[in-house]
Amino acid sequence: MATRFVIIGGGPAGNTAATHAARLGAEVTLIERDVIGGAAHLWDCIPSKTMIATGGAMSFTRRMRGMGLEQQQAELDVDALTERIDHIKGHLQASVTGLLSSQGVRMLSGSARMVGPHEVEVTSGGSTTVIPADAVLVATGSSPRIPDWCLPDGERILTTRDCYPPKIFPSSITVVGSGVTGVEFVHMFSSFGAEVTLVVSRQQVLPQKDPEVAAVLEDDFLRRGVRLLKGARATAIDREGDEVVVRCDDGRVVRSSHAVLAIGSVPNTAGLGLEAAGVELDRGGYITINRHCQSNLTHVYAAGDVSGKLPLSSVASMQGRKVAEHVMGLQKVAHRHLDYDKAASAIFTEPEIADVGLAEAEAFAEGRKIRVTKVPFSATPKALINNDPRGFVKIISDPATGVVLGGSIVGRHAAELISVIALAVTANLKVTDIVESLLVHPALAEALAEAAE
Ligand SMILES: Cc1cc2nc3c(=O)[nH]c(=O)nc-3n(C[C@H](O)[C@H](O)[C@H](O)COP(=O)(O)OP(=O)(O)OC[C@H]3O[C@@H](n4cnc5c(N)ncnc54)[C@H](O)[C@@H]3O)c2cc1C
Numbered sequence: 001m002a003t004r005f006v007i008i009g010g011g012p013a014g015n016t017a018a019t020h021a022a023r024l025g026a027e028v029t030l031i032e033r034d035v036i037g038g039a040a041h042l043w044d045c046i047p048s049k050t051m052i053a054t055g056g057a058m059s060f061t062r063r064m065r066g067m068g069l070e071q072q073q074a075e076l077d078v079d080a081l082t083e084r085i086d087h088i089k090g091h092l093q094a095s096v097t098g099l100l101s102s103q104g105v106r107m108l109s110g111s112a113r114m115v116g117p118h119e120v121e122v123t124s125g126g127s128t129t130v131i132p133a134d135a136v137l138v139a140t141g142s143s144p145r146i147p148d149w150c151l152p153d154g155e156r157i158l159t160t161r162d163c164y165p166p167k168i169f170p171s172s173i174t175v176v177g178s179g180v181t182g183v184e185f186v187h188m189f190s191s192f193g194a195e196v197t198l199v200v201s202r203q204q205v206l207p208q209k210d211p212e213v214a215a216v217l218e219d220d221f222l223r224r225g226v227r228l229l230k231g232a233r234a235t236a237i238d239r240e241g242d243e244v245v246v247r248c249d250d251g252r253v254v255r256s257s258h259a260v261l262a263i264g265s266v267p268n269t270a271g272l273g274l275e276a277a278g279v280e281l282d283r284g285g286y287i288t289i290n291r292h293c294q295s296n297l298t299h300v301y302a303a304g305d306v307s308g309k310l311p312l313s314s315v316a317s318m319q320g321r322k323v324a325e326h327v328m329g330l331q332k333v334a335h336r337h338l339d340y341d342k343a344a345s346a347i348f349t350e351p352e353i354a355d356v357g358l359a360e361a362e363a364f365a366e367g368r369k370i371r372v373t374k375v376p377f378s379a380t381p382k383a384l385i386n387n388d389p390r391g392f393v394k395i396i397s398d399p400a401t402g403v404v405l406g407g408s409i410v411g412r413h414a415a416e417l418i419s420v421i422a423l424a425v426t427a428n429l430k431v432t433d434i435v436e437s438l439l440v441h442p443a444l445a446e447a448l449a450e451a452a453e
Pocket residue numbers: 008009010011012013014031032033034035036037038039040041043044045046048049110111112113139140141142160181268272303304305306310311312313314315316
């Protein structure tokens with residue numbers, strides 16, 4: 001009898017696991033209470049990056065004069081942008097559901113919870129069905145964290161999910177939280193012309209990142225007129241008429257038309273019957289997993305944001321794939337464990353920021369010897385041709401062996417270019433492998449080859 005594999009949640013983790021397991025011969029049921037594609041398609045990656053692309057096109061027109069063109073004044077059409085986001089989401093959703101059904105995945109619409117170690121109950125339109133499972137994957141994602149000192153109203157005090165579709169564009173906005181999501185929101189709203197204030201709890205935006213990387217972004221923010229409130233923690237956000245007032249712990253007060261919270265997320269584990277089924281959660285409510293994404297119950301897996309690893313769509317999909325292989329016993333033959341330290345990630349600001357693997361500060365803290373090489377994009381013809389010489393490529397390698405350990409890129413197309421370093425890190429390639437690749441000229445990738453010298 002085929003393995004009965006039941007998956008709760010149709011985001012990147014759930015739908016990748018479903019497609020892959022079905023291909024490997026499992027009888028797969030995928031339960032989704034909202035839309036297949038998950039939060040990633042509805043509110044997170046896709047709408048945010050679509051809006052950022054439009055904002056980027058607007059700011060690009062401001063640099064056209066430097067390229068020998070008369071400057072055009074682009075005007076935002078909110079309805080057309082909303083239509084574009086809907087179109088992209090619809091297209092992606094159709095392609096994911098098409099792929100799932102082509103692999104024979106049974107898709108059920110409804111809310112699911114575990115009612116026993118091997119039983120998942122689905123509730124839809126008042127009726128319930130219990131589905132028996134040999135293996136279960138919990139891939140229910142996460143939701144924006146809302147602190148007890150603030151009550152978002154969806155109108156002026158916003159969470160990241162209230163920003164799409166873009167009903168209105170704020171004239172001024174205070175962004176609370178200066179991690180990846182916060183800085184992307186700063187970039188997006190300032191590209192559309194809003195007056196933006198960023199509340200930065202430390203002395204550096206992106207506190208987890210390389211200070212040199214953060215410095216390039218801070219320069220861009222200051223150039224755009226973004227107000228940085230460093231060393232301040234928001235302690236209250238209230239509405240006063242048409243204004244939103246953000247109060248900080250050092251007494252500073254910011255007034256703007258809107259405020260958005262970007263202070264992380266909480267796992268969607270409540271109401272799933274996990275404790276009753278015997279699945280262990282950590283103190284933050286995340287499902288504790290081992291390197292195969294198994295919970296303490298070996299047939300119950302968790303992948304994606306709910307697993308408390310890296311909250312990235314790319315990581316969620318890869319975990320889903322690995323879970324499918326493990327459920328189908330493939331790990332015994334050709335299974336490479338997921339190494340979260342080798343996950344590439346990007347921040348879609350302007351310039352873009354991307355990194356992978358070992359960071360300089362991390363190596364320093366571990367007392368590890370490394371070789372660091374850095375080349376500015378201004379050294380490449382293509383950056384000058386593009387009229388955008390900002391940023392650099394930094395490669396970190398082992399001085400004894402030349403093996404590439406990590407790197408960061410700040411600049412145009414950093415999110416694409418980092419793939420070269422990511423591949424090198426995953427495949428244990430050496431700097432000479434990059435140097436000796438015959439790359440295109442003129443291309444920004446030439447900075448990679450130079451940094452690998
Ligand atoms: C603003 C923003 C931008 C982001 N941009 C990026 C980016 O550019 N790149 C990137 O890699 N990551 C990005 N992320 C992170 C990314 O969105 C998440 O890491 C990713 O969505 C996690 O995938 P998932 O499958 O775990 O969960 P989700 O995508 O959240 O999917 C979980 C699904 O489970 C369903 N579900 C929950 N409970 C139940 C239930 N009881 N029954 C049935 N269904 C249920 C939900 O409806 C949902 O569809 C961004 C996040 C935010 C907040």
